[in-house]
Amino acid sequence: MAYLKEIRFNWDKVESRNRYPFDIPSLKRIKSIYFKSNVTFFVGENGSGKSTLLEAIAQNCGFCVKGGSRNSLLTDDVDDLSLSSILTLAWLPKVSNGFLLRAETFYDYASYIDSLGPEAYASYGGKSLHMQSHGESFLSLLQNRFGGKGIxxxxxxxxxxSPQRQLVLLRIIRQLEKDxxxxFIIATHSPILMAYPDADIYSFDHSPIIKVQYEETEHYQVTRGFLNNRDKVLEELFSDD
Structure with missing residues (x-):
């Protein structure tokens, strides 16, 4: 069962919901989000708020918002208007172990590990993350740094x-969460990842967010429609050329 059971939004702490991030449509009317599965996906268009909420969860867990765990000393850029300031996280039991992995700031995290010296590489496959391809370094971190009770x-x-390595990631997630x-809470656009069995999927394309089935996601529908009718989709797409 999930450790993080619920996120409560304390809107009475907000003076105005007309400024970012409190004005995000998917979030500004919500009171609570519940977690029942070990794997939950946040999905939606760019700017819909999924990464903003994930970052706020990380801050409340004590993780560095540029990536890392509670022990990471990478410098954060956090302002007083952070969404984390109005969140209450309900745990059963509370866990302190975990990690935030962000594609956007992964370079900064890899540089931080380099600054600690070669002795730090043991937890990341035995060599600098910068000496591996982007995909290799991601998987190396997941396989070597993730483990035990944690979020x-x-x-x-x-x-x-790549699509093939996304399948590898699914297997890693399964190995870690099956017992x-x-x-895992994952913000994604990937229809491959969000196909993980028995996962909960929250769509941030609604106001407030709602739980949806895999086949109801735009990611699945657009991908399936394109693959099944590629020529027709491209013809319609380029019809004004």
């Missing part, structure tokens, strides 16, 4: 992974 937050991990020791 793992992934922000668009598919940005560094109930790991909880």
């Amino acid at each position: 793992y937050l992934l922000d668009e991990p598919e940005a560094a992974l 109930g020791k790991a909880q």
Whole structure:
């Protein structure tokens, strides 16, 4: 079962909902989000708020918002208007182990590990993350750094992974969560990743967010429609040329 059971939004702490991030349509009317599965996906268009919420969860977990765990000393850029300031996280039991992995700031995290010296590489496959391809370094971190009881937050991990390596990621997630020791919350655009069995999927394209089935996601529908009718889709797409 999931360690993080619920996120409560304390809107009475907000003076105005007309400024970012409190004005995000998918979030500004919501009171709580519940977690029942070990694997939960946040999906939606760019700018819909999924990464903003994931970052706020990370801050409340004590993780560095540029990536890392509670022990990471990478400098954060956090302002007083962070969404984390109005969140209450309900745990059963509370876990302190975990990690935030962000594709957007992964370079900064890899540089931080280099700054610690070669002795730090043991937890990352034995060599600098910069000495591996983007996809290799992602998987190396996942395979070597993740483990045990913890909550793992992934922000668009598919940005560094080929379709084949996204399948590898699914297997890693399965190995970590199958005995109930790991909880994952993943913001993604990938229809491959969000196909993970028995996962909960929250769509941020609604106001407030709602839980949806895999086949109801735009990602699945657009991908399936394109693959099944590629010529027709391209003809319609280029019809004004």
